[in-house]
Amino acid sequence: MEFRDYYKTLGVEPDAETDEIKRAYRKLARKYHPDLNKDAGSEDKFKEIGEAWEVLKDPEKRKQYDQLRAGGWRGGDDFQPPPGWSGGFGQAGAGEGFGGFTDFSEFFENLFGGGMGARRSRSAPGRDIHARVEIDLETAFSGGQRRITLSRTEPGPDGRLVRRQQNLEVNIPAGVTPGQQIRLAGQGEPGFNGGAKGDLYLEVEIQPHRLFELEGRNVHLTLPITPWEAALGARVNVPTLGGKVAMNIPAGASSGKRLRLKGRGLPGKAAGDQVVTLKVVVPKASTDRQRELYEQLAEEQDFNPRSEMEVAA
């Protein structure tokens, strides 16, 4: 496993005071928090920052980490815990410490996550797990299978917490929207002494789409059309999530005009619409004949789009 340089992650010197580290963490956390930053990779970056802060804010953890660093380990080194490493300060299981992006590195789990599982004499239900599931817009529209990988920390045979990857096939129903919660009963953490298992909650997130923009259950599409389709009206095929649909363009339509395809958005009790915004694309006059036709049109049309601007044509 890779040795992580937590100081470098936060951009601070190894002798920095906790307050300084905190300022550095806060600044980076604001920058990369996945609720604030939708760029690809921001979530991974945020996890790294969070993990670094989790260690460096805690004097005990920091001391342990500094001891390792003093032993010569540097970021990126292939790291093995030294023999007799006791590890195990407190517990860092899924769902603790972070609001929803908890997924510490193997390095972290090995150093600090190896404590004894909480021992309880009384029966208690297992904790719920909260995770997010990212799907594409097509899956949100028609439903489908999605494989998710959960990283769980569970007590092993010797009582130490071990990390285990679990794959789940989840049937995503048609018509889910961003922020919606899916509950998987009994897929949370195991209970203690016969207590019921917790549940797993998945929060739906939808990836950006090549053509469509989602707004609630409505789907937006920009549709390129020709000047003659705009002027004369036409019947054209329009892509929708459910396949192509024929749509009438009214005569005299301009760029920016919005047309609505009822019920062609995401399905649901009240299905969304597809909102089509027209975009007139003007072809170049590349032959003599085409130039001639444009010139003819210019002569025929008494049209000045700048008439409101009080400038001469």
Place this chain on the structure above:
Amino acid sequence: MTRLTIEVIEQETELELNELCRVCDVSRELLIEWVNEGVVEPRGQAQWRFPARQLGRLRRARRLQQDLELENHALPVVLDLIDEVERLRREVRVLRRMQD
């Protein structure tokens, strides 16, 4: 592979306080505080009921509070601004598609 029981919490559903605490992983005391601060708006007087479409907002509030240590009274402002930024970003993407 184990057969999973899947339940989608429909947007139209209304949840009671205790249910909401569990789904959002937030304590009862904190949730009451959040209602008072306007993070979330319940329906009903004697017994609060919460529309499930607020769940995304509440989960986000919890993440932001845990990760950035935001004060309760700052949460509604931040959440509203994020909504506004998301709306504007979508609008910009739609307009960009008009130009390309």
